[in-house]
Every structure is written in C-alpha cells, then in structure tokens.
Amino acid sequence: MRERGVGALVVGVDLKTSKEALKLSETHDFLRAAVGLHPNDVPEEAFDTASFGELARNPLTLAIGECGLDYYRQEPSEAVRARQRERLEAHIRLAEEVGKPLMVHCRPTRNSMNAHRDMLEILAEHRGVRAVMHFFTGNAEMASRYLERGCFLSFPGIITFTSEYDEIVRMTPLERILSETDAPFAAPVPHRGKRNEPSYVIETVQRLAQLKEIPLERMKEHIMENVSRTFGFDF
Numbered sequence: 311m312r313e314r315g316v317g318a319l320v321v322g323v324d325l326k327t328s329k330e331a332l333k334l335s336e337t338h339d340f341l342r343a344a345v346g347l348h349p350n351d352v353p354e355e356a357f358d359t360a361s362f363g364e365l366a367r368n369p370l371t372l373a374i375g376e377c378g379l380d381y382y383r384q385e386p387s388e389a390v391r392a393r394q395r396e397r398l399e400a401h402i403r404l405a406e407e408v409g410k411p412l413m414v415h416c417r418p419t420r421n422s423m424n425a426h427r428d429m430l431e432i433l434a435e436h437r438g439v440r441a442v443m444h445f446f447t448g449n450a451e452m453a454s455r456y457l458e459r460g461c462f463l464s465f466p467g468i469i470t471f472t473s474e475y476d477e478i479v480r481m482t483p484l485e486r487i488l489s490e491t492d493a494p495f496a497a498p499v500p501h502r503g504k505r506n507e508p509s510y511v512i513e514t515v516q517r518l519a520q521l522k523e524i525p526l527e528r529m530k531e532h533i534m535e536n537v538s539r540t541f542g543f544d545f
C-alpha cells in the first residue's frame with residue numbers, strides 16, 4: 311500500500327475486528343477504521359452499544375459500519391428483516407450521535423432489489439446522516455435514488471471484469487464516487503482468483519477513470535476529495 315500510495319479504511323464487521331481495525335490505525339498513518347457489526351456475518355453477536363460507542367468516538371474511527379441489510383445470505387423472513395433493521399438503526403443512532411458517516415452493506419435476494427427498497431425507506435427517516443453505499447451493486451434506479459438522497463456510491467473491483475455497472479458509473483457524478491477493494495474478496499483484473507489486496511484499488515480507479523473518460527490522476531483527485539468530504543480526513 312505504501313509503494314502504491316494507497317490509504318484505506320479498515321472495516322470492522324464485529325466488535326473484535328472493529329477493535330483490530332483501530333489497532334492498525336494507531337500504527338499506520340495510511341489506515342483509519344470503520345467500526346460496526348455486519349448484518350449477518352456473525353449472527354450470534356448482539357450489538358453492544360456501549361463498546362461500539364467507545365470505539366465510534368475514537369478520533370481514528372472515520373465511519374460507522376459495516377452495517378446494513380443482507381437478504382442474500384439470510385432468507386428475509388419478517389423476523390430477520392425486523393432484526394436486521396433494528397441492528398441497522400442502532401448504527402444510525404450511533405452515527406448521528408458521533409457525527410460520522412455510515413458504511414452501508416446492502417445485499418438483496420438474488421434478482422431482487424428488496425434490501426435496497428428497505429434501506430432507502432430507513433435512510434429517508436434519517437436525513438441528517440451521511441451514508442456510503444459500500445460495494446454498490448444495485449441497479450440504475452436504486453443508484454439514482456441513493457444519489458438523490460445524498461449518498462456516496464463506492465465501486466469495487468468487479469467493475470474491472472463486468473460491464474453490468476458501466477452505466478451506473480457513468481451516471482454517478484464525480485463528486486459522489488468512492489472506490490474500494492473489499493479485500494480479501496473479489497480481486498480486480500488482472501488479479502482475479504487471487505487474494506484481493508487493498509493496493510489493488512488502483513485497478514478499480516483506473517477503470518472508473520476509463521468509464522468517466524478522464525485521466526487517472528484526475529479520477530484519483532476526485533476520489534481523495536470525496537474521501538475528505540465524506541470522512542473529514544485526508545489520507
């Protein structure tokens with residue numbers, strides 16, 4: 311990451327990894343933390359408001375999440391939807407309290423936009439909170455509704471090997487684009503099939519620049535400006 315001039319948010323998915331993300335941020339000036347409890351990565355863990363509150367107030371924490379809705383890995387029965395919604399709302403209250411943005415994970419049931427519809431409904435009730443849609447893979451209609459709501463769309467490495475999101479990237483204003491790897495998952499071209507690394511984000515930014523028809527350097531500048539505006543921090 312140092313060699314390629316890359317900085318990143320290390321994103322916690324439970325209390326343990328959120329603490330680890332903060333620890334890494336203490337010792338690396340190009341890393342900062344996001345702290346939260348993923349909707350269903352660790353189903354047995356309850357959201358510990360006091361502990362997450364303490365982590366959220368740490369100045370090295372720049373965002374609250376991953377948090378969100380995941381109907382892909384868990385059948386969205388009424389009970390599951392209610393439980394995930396309740397957990398998400400706890401994160402939103404925390405984000406409001408500490409004045410930091412949400413890092414949102416939103417994954418619908420296959421061939422559906424159900425989780426996005428629920429997400430938009432929930433976010434509409436909390437206009438004051440900034441939200442980054444991490445690993446955005448919704449459709450164009452969902453993208454425009456998130457953009458209308460003021461959200462940022464974060465694009466992962468999959469845009470380097472599928473054209474499915476090209477139109478969405480083209481329609482997203484440069485002021486609302488962020489990029490990510492979601493390492494160790496979903497490595498971009500030319501690293502497909504390998505363990506994804508944070509430094510591979512360059513390949514994704516390169517593809518964003520191509521789709522936006524601007525030089526790579528300008529795309530990087532836009533992203534760094536967006537990071538600064540979203541998270542109040544300059545890597």
Ligand SMILES: [Zn+2]
Binds near residue numbers: 376445
């Ligand atoms: Zn996620």
